[in-house]
Amino acid sequence: MVDHDAVVESIAAAQDRSRFRFRLIFALVWVVLILVVGGGMVLAAETDWDFVLTAGRTIIVLGAPITILVSVLSIFFATILAVLGALGRLSTNPVLNGIASFYVSLIRGTPLLLQIFFIYFALPQLGIVLPAIPAGVTALALNYGAYMTEIFRAGIQAVPRGQREAAQALGMPESLLMRRIVLPQAVRIVIPAIGNEFIAMIKDSALVSIITVHETLFLAQRIGRSQFQPVAALLIAGAVYWVLTIIFSFFQARLEQRLRRSDR
Amino acid sequence: MTASGHGYGTSVPQHLGEVIITAAGIEKWFGSNHVLRGVDLEVRRREAVMVIGRSGSGKTTLLRCINFLEEPTIGFVEIDGLRLDADPLQARSRAHQEQIRQMRLRAGMLFQDFNLFPHMTVLGNCIEAPVRVRGIGRDEAVSLAETYLEKVGLLDKRDEYPSRLSGGQKQRVAIARALSMEPKVLLFDEPTSALDPELIGEVLNVMEDLAHEGTTMIVVTHEMHFARDAADRIVFIEDGVIVEQGPPEQVLDDPRVESTRRFLRRFLDT
Numbered sequence: 001m002v003d004h005d006a007v008v009e010s011i012a013a014a015q016d017r018s019r020f021r022f023r024l025i026f027a028l029v030w031v032v033l034i035l036v037v038g039g040g041m042v043l044a045a046e047t048d049w050d051f052v053l054t055a056g057r058t059i060i061v062l063g064a065p066i067t068i069l070v071s072v073l074s075i076f077f078a079t080i081l082a083v084l085g086a087l088g089r090l091s092t093n094p095v096l097n098g099i100a101s102f103y104v105s106l107i108r109g110t111p112l113l114l115q116i117f118f119i120y121f122a123l124p125q126l127g128i129v130l131p132a133i134p135a136g137v138t139a140l141a142l143n144y145g146a147y148m149t150e151i152f153r154a155g156i157q158a159v160p161r162g163q164r165e166a167a168q169a170l171g172m173p174e175s176l177l178m179r180r181i182v183l184p185q186a187v188r189i190v191i192p193a194i195g196n197e198f199i200a201m202i203k204d205s206a207l208v209s210i211i212t213v214h215e216t217l218f219l220a221q222r223i224g225r226s227q228f229q230p231v232a233a234l235l236i237a238g239a240v241y242w243v244l245t246i247i248f249s250f251f252q253a254r255l256e257q258r259l260r261r262s263d264r
Numbered sequence: 265m266t267a268s269g270h271g272y273g274t275s276v277p278q279h280l281g282e283v284i285i286t287a288a289g290i291e292k293w294f295g296s297n298h299v300l301r302g303v304d305l306e307v308r309r310r311e312a313v314m315v316i317g318r319s320g321s322g323k324t325t326l327l328r329c330i331n332f333l334e335e336p337t338i339g340f341v342e343i344d345g346l347r348l349d350a351d352p353l354q355a356r357s358r359a360h361q362e363q364i365r366q367m368r369l370r371a372g373m374l375f376q377d378f379n380l381f382p383h384m385t386v387l388g389n390c391i392e393a394p395v396r397v398r399g400i401g402r403d404e405a406v407s408l409a410e411t412y413l414e415k416v417g418l419l420d421k422r423d424e425y426p427s428r429l430s431g432g433q434k435q436r437v438a439i440a441r442a443l444s445m446e447p448k449v450l451l452f453d454e455p456t457s458a459l460d461p462e463l464i465g466e467v468l469n470v471m472e473d474l475a476h477e478g479t480t481m482i483v484v485t486h487e488m489h490f491a492r493d494a495a496d497r498i499v500f501i502e503d504g505v506i507v508e509q510g511p512p513e514q515v516l517d518d519p520r521v522e523s524t525r526r527f528l529r530r531f532l533d534t
Contacts, residue, residue, distance in 0.1 A: 092356060165333055166379035166438075170393035170445060171369040174361075180392065184383050 045232040055223045056236050063216035064240050070133065070205045070215060074140035075198045081145025086152035087178070100149065107146035113207055115139045120211040136208030140201065148197055155190035156182055188259060195252035199245050206241070216240050271497055271509035280496065281309025284480055285371075285449055290329050290339035290350075292322075292504075299325050300336070301504040307449070310478035314491040314512075317501035318527060323484045326501065327453050330482070331371045332364040343370045344448045369397070372442030374452045378434040380426040386413065386437050387422040390444045398445065405444070412440040416470050432463030436470055450474070452483040468494075488531065492516055500524045 088100025107115070116139040123130065130138065159182050167177040209218035217237050224233025285307040292300040299322045307313050315323045328334040330341055336350035348367050354360050381389050390409035394400050400408075413419045416436035426434055435455055442450060452471065456464040468490045475481060475494040485491055491498055491512060498515040500508045500523075508521045519525045 160379075162375060162377055162379040163381065166373075166375060166381070167393075168333065169331060169368055169371075169373035169375075170441070171365050171397045172393060173365060173397075176396055180396065181381055188383070 041235050045229070045235055047232050048229060051227055051229050052232060052236065055220075055227065055229070055233055058223060059216055059219050059233075059236055059240060062214065063219040063237070064244065066133075066213065066215040067202065067205050067240075067244065070136055070140065070208060070213065071198065071201045073137045074144060074205065075194070075201050077137065077141035078144035078148055078197070078201075079194065081141060082148030082152045083183070085145060085149030086156055089149060089153050090156060104146045104149050107143055112139070112143045112204065113210070115143055116207055116211055132208070132211050132213045135211060136205070136213045140205060140208065143204075144197055144201060148194065151190050151193045151197070152186065155186035155193075158189050159185045191259060192252070192256050195248075195255065199248055199252070202244050202248065203241055206237075271499070272511070276308065277496060277511075279478070280311050283307070284309045284344050285330065285482070286340075286342040287326070287330055288340050288342075290326065290336045290341070292325055292329055292334060293337045299504050300329065303339075303501075303504070303506055305482075305499065305506065307480060307482060309480055311480055311496045312475040312494055313482045313497050313499060314495040315482060315484045315499045315501060316486070316488070316491065316527075321501045322504040323501045324453055325504075327451050327482060327484050331368050331373055331451060333373070341367070343367055346370065369445065370448045372445055372447035372450045374435070374438055374442060374450065374455045376454045376457050378426075378431070378438045378458075380434055380438055380441070382426050385423050385425055386418065386429075389426070389437060390441045393441075394444050408446075409440065409444045412443040413437070415443070415473075416440045417466075430463055431459045432466045435459065435467045439467075439470055439474075449480040449482070452481060452485070454484050454486065456485070456487060486531075488516065488528075500527065502527070 085100045085103060088096045089104070091097045091100070116136065119130065119139045119142075120132065120135040123135075163181055163185065164177060167181045172181070205215060206217040209215055209221065212218065220233040220237035221230070224230035227233075283306045285305070287303060287305040290300050290303040290305075291298070301322075303322075303326055305313075305326070315326065317323045325334060329336040329339075330343075332341070332348065335352050335355045337352055338350055340347055340349040342348070346363075346367055348363050351357075351360055380386075381392065384392060387406065387409055390413065391402065391405040394405040394408060395402055410419060410422065413422055416439050418433060418436055418440065421429060421433065421437070426437070429437065439450075455471070456467050459467065464487070468487060471481075471483070472490065472494045475496075483491075483495075495512045497509060498512050499506055500515060500519075500521075502523050508515060508519060508524045514520075515524065516528065519528060
């Protein structure tokens with residue numbers, strides 16, 4: 001006679017052990033890599049710990065909030081642009097569709113850095129003067145809006161055709177159908193992708209340091225230069241970006257989990 | 265085939281009212297594929313018409329042409345006094361789209377895969393269009409929806425999301441959703457084809473009740489027993505034309521046309 005319970009239990013125990021071993025080794029690899037990479041960088045930067053503490057505090061307190069502010073505002077406006085862009089790209093109206101596709105093509109076809117320069121330095125010559133932060137947010141929102149237009153377009157097209165037909169059969173006009181039936185479902189579909197865009201945005205927001213937005217990288221460069229510790233300051237900035245993306249990745253994973261649980 | 269398009273010869277059954285749906289000379293091309301080749305169909309008030317035929321015969325296309333989910337290439341449809349002529353060249357024009365919308369308010373549609381709105385509760389599904397399309401008050405819409413949910417036996421699920429329902433329950437909610445718009449007629453497009461066999465009965469029961477209560481309906485179906493029990497008239501379509509129609513006993517038990525006979529023989533074998 002085989003004792004089934006004992007067999008099942010020993011299999012479960014073995015699985016637990018192997019899962020635990022996996023996690024242990026996984027964590028060890030991270031610790032070793034952080035020590036090796038971090039240690040190498042500390043040596044390379046000839047780190048002065050007093051400098052790291054004071055500069056680090058300044059960068060985190062003054063720079064990181066600006067990085068977050070610029071990223072959040074930019075992703076917000078980019079999302080609005082993306083919804084409009086996607087509706088344009090799917091429109092049967094040739095004017096709207098033309099405008100939307102021109103926008104996407106122009107923005108995706110030119111460098112983000114150039115767009116930032118253009119909005120900050122060239123627009124004033126046309127009489128439009130934007131302070132650094134609004135200019136940076138405008139450039140990032142325009143740029144990300146173009147890429148996210150394609151994400152939203154795919155999301156809208158991923159809503160099953162039957163949803164649209166059911167709404168039509170109930171007599172819904174196109175605008176209502178889009179607002180109440182298609183878009184809410186499309187948003188759920190694209191939320192993971194928007195999370196990725198946001199994490200990319202946190203890092204790309206460093207580009208607006210070039211137009212004197214006092215965000216993380218800008219402060220790091222300025223402090224590093226003035227205290228003759230440029231490498232150490234850059235490492236601090238890098239760590240700030242990394243930690244920010246880790247934090248938001250965590251929230252993103254939780255959000256996705258919740259969306260999956262409400263499983264539609 | 266009778267010229268009048270109702271298939272009863274000279275004696276229309278007494279419980280039926282006047283003609284409420286007329287589909288006349290309906291033709292539909294998909295590219296070079298001639299799917300409907302001139303269909304005339306009249307449906308009377310309180311009549312339950314079941315459309316049968318092989319897959320690819322055009323029966324689903326006919327149903328979709330009646331509420332213009334497909335724009336017919338040629339022909340016209342009239343539902344409860346509103347006539348709409350096929351106009352494929354102007355199909356996207358605002359005026360034509362608005363007329364189509366008015367047409368659809370008269371005809372509720374049920375789909376093979378239910379198409380409930382997954383982001384709304386059962387009640388939300390049932391009041392969305394009444395409130396936002398018909399413009400009735402929310403309270404009135406709720407009590408209307410509850411009446412119909414009760415009718416399909418799912419009032420206790422009113423706050424559930426569709427993902428928590430079985431296929432049969434989903435289709436019954438879809439029926440309540442369609443009824444909540446208080447349409448003049450119901451169009452069913454193979455409403456049980458996507459269901460597991462043990463769930464088909466609950467949906468057919470609801471539909472049979474509706475038919476016996478005098479709901480005007482056109483049903484595209486493969487359920488022959490149901491058709492026999494619930495239909496006033498059966499319409500057999502082949503290659504995009506109505507080949508034979510009449511009361512169930514006549515069409516199912518004593519088909520006059522060879523192709524109907526062949527279809528039924530094959531169907532009852534498998």
